Amino acid sequence: MTANVAREQAGLAHSGTGPVVKPEQAGDDPAIPTLTELLAQRAQDSPNREFLRFGERSWSFAEIDDWTSRLAHRLIEVDVVRPGDRVAVMLPNVVHWPVVWLAALKAGAVAVPINCSYQRADLDFVLRDSGARVVFTDAERSGLVADVVAGEDELADVRVVDIADDGSGAFPDTAPSVPINAGSLANLQYTSGTTGYPKACVLTQDYWVRLGWICAAATGLGAEDVLLTAQPFSYMDPQWNTALALTLGAPLVVLPRFSASTFMADVRRHRATFVYVLGSMPTLLFKQPPAPDDRDNDLRMVFCSGIPVGLHAQLEERWGAPWREVYGMTESGIDLYSSFGDADAVGSGSLGHPVPTKQVRVVDPDGSEVADGESGELVVAGRPMMNGYWNRPEDTARVLRSGWLHTGDVVVRHPEHGIRLVGRIKDMVRRGGENVASVEVEAALERDDLVVSAAVVAEPDGILGEEVKAFVQLATGVPADRATAEEIVERAGKELARFKVPRYVEFVADFPRTPSERVNKPALKARAADDPGIIHDLAARRN
Incomplete structure (x- = not known):
């Protein structure tokens, strides 16, 4: 069986419109086992088709394939990166992010995405924990990275590369001869770390390719579709969107935020x-x-x-x-x-x-x-x-x-x-003998037109153990007073059991958030402890 016939039977041919992966193929092994092979195949099949779009600029599959090959050679020949070495990426949503990621994989390295909002302590931890050999960053963050690297003997050999000149131009645009398979490590993907320092999930090439394959089957998307993402690239969503775009042969639009x-x-x-x-x-x-x-x-x-x-x-x-x-x-x-x-x-x-x-x-x-x-x-x-x-x-x-x-x-x-x-399990309020799921109370509050967003946490209580407290962000123009607190709690109380109704309400202008756009409750509670606002105790009204 020829490679082309195999790809056509696997649903990866791009001669027309329609689903690339059929729903009944979702449980099959992906036809192409690695992201790097997927990119090479797209560059061969559809070299001039748009792959990545950032702002008003776009890059084709062939352009990204060539660029990542050159950069992979630079990693190997200049930075002496060997298979299994870790390459960190601390960049905002710019095209260099997926380019560095895919180049690192072509070099047989393991990518280490780093959140751009990290400061010295978090950055120092991730670099030491991952054992990164190289860090790609930009002018805005290069000073911080250089200071962290210089301040730790353990990081003395880490190379810092500014993407303003990634040094790839002089190298060949053919992929280096590095053995890569489905089981090859691709990422140390650090979680948000809402309690203590984050942990890194060890993810393989198969993880990303299979994720793209299953999502293609679940959606029925085709090569003529256009994907769009707005989350930070250091978080997993733009990465699986990239895997999906490679599976489909479709463009991915990346917003700055x-x-x-x-x-x-x-x-x-x-x-x-x-x-x-x-x-x-x-x-x-x-x-x-x-x-x-x-x-x-x-x-x-x-x-x-x-x-x-x-x-x-x-x-x-x-x-x-x-x-x-x-x-x-x-x-x-x-x-x-x-x-x-x-x-x-x-x-x-x-x-x-x-x-x-x-x-x-x-x-x-x-x-x-x-x-x-x-x-x-x-x-x-x-x-x-x-x-x-x-x-x-x-x-x-x-x-x-x-x-x-x-x-x-x-x-x-x-x-x-x-x-x-x-x-x-860890986001429950245990009020007396009852368990209150924060998400249920938050949903009831957020259905109110007066409320933009809400976060429910446990407030220590000497009698019941814990009480229900709601932090609430109000819609523009809504007064942040006791009458408003009583009104929104009364309306939420029509949907909730009495023991689930918040006793305390504190209004906030905004919420600290994780990269996945969820409220960072540890940071919220720490902020409230350092700078407490007006807390409305509605115990009499609830009881």
Whole structure:
């Protein structure tokens, strides 16, 4: 069988429109096993097709393939990078980010994405923990990186490369002869680190390629589609969007950052047909004033992690495209999704059903499976899956048990309607003898037009152990006074059991957020402790 015939049978030929990977192929092994081979194949099949678009500039598959090959040679010949060495990337959303990533993989190295907001302590930790040999950065951050490297004997041999001149121009544009396969390590992907320093998920080439393959099958996207992302590239979402673009042979548009006020205008301007949003992004988008041209877009489908149940139908109606839930973690890539053909998923709160390569269970603290309709922890097995946490054998053993990833998410399984998220094991308020899921209270508060966003935390209480406290960001022009606090809590109380209704309300101008656009609750609580605002105690009203 020739390579071309094999690719056509695998669904990767690009002679026309339509799905590149058919739904029934989602459980198959990807036709091409590595990101670097995918890029080379796209450069051969469709050299002049657009691959990456940043701002008003774009690059074709052939241009990125050539550039990454030259840079890979520079890494090997100048920086003496060998297979398995770590190459760190501390850059904002610029084209050099995916170029350095793919070049590092071509050199057989392991990429270490670093959050651009990191300061000295976090940066020092990641560089030492990962053992990075080279750091790619820009002029804005090169001073910080150089200072951290110079201040630690352990980092004395780390090379710092400014992307203003990556030194790749003098090298050949053919890929170096480095053996790479599906099991080759690709990333040390550090998690957000909401408690202590972050942990690095060890991710292989297969992880990224399989993630792109499954998402292509789940969406039915084709080469004529246009993908758009707005999250920081150091976070996993733009990376799996890149893997998806390589799978499809479709362009990926990368925005500098997420802005609720301009996001849909960018979707229209770039004629994006597919976007992925998560966390608070749907709510923040919906809170923007409606516009006559809301439905004047090319969107065909939206994947989302955390669609507000009460807004689901309205999100679809407003922008004229189906929104479906997809569930996964950095540790596991993709686990569950709702089919775009499943209209019953709208407003159900369902995370969907397992992808064909995953098995899921819902278990109690002893690991025994709970009955349908009862809450328990979601545990997942299958592929893609991390190899473990870098340098963290105890954490790996705690989370990965007999091949099952313990997600920390509390869910309920309904055979006909899939799995519904209840909350996080560590994001619960234990009020007296009752457990209150923060996510449920937050959803009730955010359905109020007066509220832009909310975060619920536990407040210590001498009698009940913990009480429910809500931090609330109000819509523009809404007075941050006791009357408003009473009004929003009264309305939320019509949807919640009495013990779940917040006793305390503190208004905030904004929220500290993780790269995944979720509220960083440890940072929020630390900020409130350092600079407390006015706290409204509504105990008398609730009782």
